[in-house]
Amino acid sequence: MIITALSNNKDNGGRTALVEYSNAGEYLQTHWMPSDQDLNGAVKTGKYSDGFGYDIRALPRRNAMFTSSFTGWSNYMMDFGKMLGDQEAMKRFGNTMVRWDLHARKPKEVFDVPVRRWKCAALGNHAITDDQGLWVNTFMDGKTRYFDMSDPFNPKQTYEKQIGAQVNMASSSWDGKRVYYTSSLLANWDKKGADNEQYFKAYNWDGKELTEQFSIDFTKEKLGRAHQMRFGAYSLYANASPVTPKTKLSQLAQ
Structure with a gap:
């Protein structure tokens, strides 16, 4: 189980990591996002390597995992209008995606893509x-x-x-x-x-x-x-029950 994060609790900036747990909920290891300060073995093909995180998707048949970037606590806890008028805050947004070796959990490539959320086909x-x-x-x-x-x-x-x-x-x-x-x-x-x-x-x-x-x-x-x-x-869940019109409102809200 790999969990993404949006920030860190030291400077509340966007630099962050992936954290891996076992199925039993035991902490295994931390995988830091590559940044300009530490590419962690990755190759930067664009202008930036911001170290920010957001979404994650895996494509096991290609041994590929992708993460996107967003911004840190100091921005997403700020009033939107105030943030738009803050030139320094507007610099604190990620603009990259990272391609990882899924099995090795190693970042391979950082490239500039102004996107936050997506799905693998x-x-x-x-x-x-x-x-x-x-x-x-x-x-x-x-x-x-x-x-x-x-x-x-x-x-x-x-x-x-x-x-x-x-x-x-x-x-x-x-x-x-x-x-x-x-x-x-x-x-x-x-x-x-x-x-x-x-x-x-x-x-x-x-x-x-x-x-x-x-x-x-x-x-x-x-x-x-x-x-x-x-x-x-x-089809991925052997014991799954199909959603019916009787699905509770509370379930939809989750």
Whole structure:
């Protein structure tokens, strides 16, 4: 079990590490993100090696693991508007991804990619939402956009839709027929007033149009802030029970 981190508790900056545990929950070792001060054996192919962390994905058949970068505690605990006006704070954002040797847990390459979140393709070898398309959300304008990735080196936007006053995450089902949206970026960074919408929304996708199926108003239901919904593959779990319409609201909120 490998756990990512966003910061450290010495200077509250973005420099961080991966921490590995056994299935029994025992600490095994720490794997520091490569940085300009210590590349930890990695090769820097771009301009930066910031040492920041965020998401992690593994592609075992290629012995590959990828991590992305974000920012540290000093930024994500700051009011969003104040942070945008702070020139020093705006310098404290990661702009890299790291390719790791999965089995050896060693960083191999650091490259510049302005991306935070992604998925490795279920069947292909590309880091996208599924093998044909990519959903991209933009928080400030509340829109989602679909990019045709059938040619992964020449993506084309083919669709866009207003989801809300703000939108954070898009989660696509494995068959690509359903897309789920959540609203919250961070408590300190969400919009204020009427634009501070907190929701979970479910849509059907037929390849041409998103059709809303239901939504949950997290503010009305006193559920807090909806940040992200994750999916696993049912076939990977021998004792898994399928999700039914009777799934409790509390389960959706987790």
